[in-house]
Amino acid sequence: MLEFLQRTLDGWLEGSAYALVGLGLTLTFGTLRRLNLAYGATAMLAAYVGAWLYARQGLPAWGVALVVVGLAALIGLYVERLCFGAIGSGGSTQGHEGRGSATRVGGGFDGTEVVALASSFALWMQLEQLAVNLLPRHLNAFPDLAARTEWGFFGLYLRPDRLAVAALALLITLALTRWLMHTRGGLAWRAAATQRTAAGLVGIRVGQVQATAFLVACALSGVAAFAVLSLEGQITPMLGMWMLTKGLVAAMLGGLGSVRGVLLGGWLLGIVEAHAQAAFGAVGREFATYALLFLVLVASPAGRSGLLGRGGLRHAA
Amino acid sequence: MNTRSLLLLALLLPAALTATAQSRRPQVDLKCEAHGMGPLLDCTVRLRGADGQPLPGAGVTLGATMPSMPMAHTVKPVKALPTAVPGEYRGQLTLEMSGAWAIEIDLTGPVRERVVRVLMAEECDGDGRCPAPPARR
């Protein structure tokens, strides 16, 4: 029984990290209705630059954190301009929120979304190679902030640093939710996503709002990357793909676009993975991740997917 | 002859080709050393015929791909040149990243063969050399 609880606790902590990783991705979808495939690579390049500065220039940990978050936002600006900004504004589906638009590629997916997907994929390749060229080794050093001790209570053990990451995930989720639901700025973000023309008519600068949201999402990716990497003390070329995969699964479990959803989705993913690993080993754990994702997608009622049932095409919250 | 029988013939033709081949495969030994930051792989191939005798005079080409990017064509195939030892050939591959690599050994000449070995290539410190062991999962 204790083992079960310990595993659940470990899974929940790991899942909080997944939620943190998925926050930016889900926010992008919630405010732009686009999936950013370059998400992981953006954070990866920023993290690699941070690692390079740490190794070659001796930058302290807090400096690396600032660099990673700031650079992720900057790279996000580049990605946004090239993939999402220009295409989004010039499309012929402007203001048409119905289901029968002529340029659609399948229900719920219109022509410009597909193109944004393709070009964000191209940038993913580009950014990843830039990162790997900067630091060609497989294992590179990253500021190590891992805790040396474990806290124990009632027979369960937990590391304070992982708890800090979990708290960070919770905090950011609450802050984002508050912003989106209880402030005018957040309302503008939601309006720009779901009622584009109407938002424009009432004076919301849709392009600017969406660009800002995108930058915040990328900055969040930097935060997540730093949090995860500082607990490992090292960085590998797998980071980009890992962040995208885990973030996407966590986000889709909770309903892509929903900020509260990604927190729950991440928790669920982490816990399921922990138990699957104990039962079926590492291979089983990987399998369980995708099986869970598939089941949630297929078992949801049509048009609404994810735990909170707010299938992403609604609003971010 | 209508299209249907032509199609049938086309399908049966390759069937006629199977029964014959008796595989007299050569034995291929691959040993690679990584060095430099590339890393660069210094590979030595030892060829022995099916009878166990060293096999000189074969054309040996070395290629490398990363298992996760099957047709990426990032590494240029090199010809492994015979050394003083009969049946031994040496070539150098320039890899782009460290990690697991599938080294493809293509043989032409007296025997035609293709052997693939998966190795772990890591960079070595400075200009040193380190072995590239077979990848074990």
Next chain:
Amino acid sequence: MPLEQAVGLATDIAILSLLALSAYLVLLVGRISFGQQAYFALGAYASGMASTLAGWALAPSLLLGAAVGAVASGLLAWPTLRLSGLNYAVATLALAEMMRIALMRLHFIREVDGYTVGPQGAEGFRDIRWLLENDVSPGAFLLLCLAVLAAALLVLAWLRPRRLGLALRQVGHDEVLAASQGLPVLRLQLLAVAAAGALAALGGGLYAHRATYIEPALFDPMLGVHAVGYALIGGLGTALGPLLGVMFDIGLLEATKVFAGWRMVVFGGLVALFLRFRPRGLLDEATVHRIGAAWRHFRRTS
């Protein structure tokens, strides 16, 4: 470039084109699949096992692979086709990864001719030697791959102006409208998806025999995402689009050899820029229409 390298390159282009064509077929009916690499894998393993373990000839092995790909794709389409665009894409990715992980547990070893052959899970399936044992030269194999590709293209071209081809395109264009016109949308999509599975599996079978070694790690999502990328870049106007996409990448790849380790940086940037100004790809419907009109005009005035 030495001849054998060129032949190898052309073979890879042909095989990748088959995979890109399969992604194209799914895109044609209005869905994005990030999972075509799984049918590529199924075809590779099935035909590899048939020719190595069961001693089948190449053609029946490839056909078996294609059948496996079609059946698997069709079966998996049942629960997934009702999902909307992005959910469908992610579901196909999840399925493909599940299949890849399952392949890591596939152990089926037999003694053939004194050698131990067969898939060995994560350690891979080596010594798929049909081509070597039957002394098929790289040139002959290239011709076979090109023949398979040409056959696929011919079938698609033949289908294009006919009712089935038009119906498929209409479904892709607007599902609701197609349904209101009385088209069996789900069945058409199922057909396209199954055919896509067969094509990908054919490519996989060819790849397995060319490379003689396959392992589950080869069939990761990058392959599938690349396939979709090629189809989108080349344009969805015709079946030649995906081929163009493949050649754009591989061709540019060779051309930018001068960039060595920066190939993806250049290529990625170029593609993103390209898509900004030509979102429907190189050979989009408008361009194809214009080419067709120009050709007809030429025919009339000469």
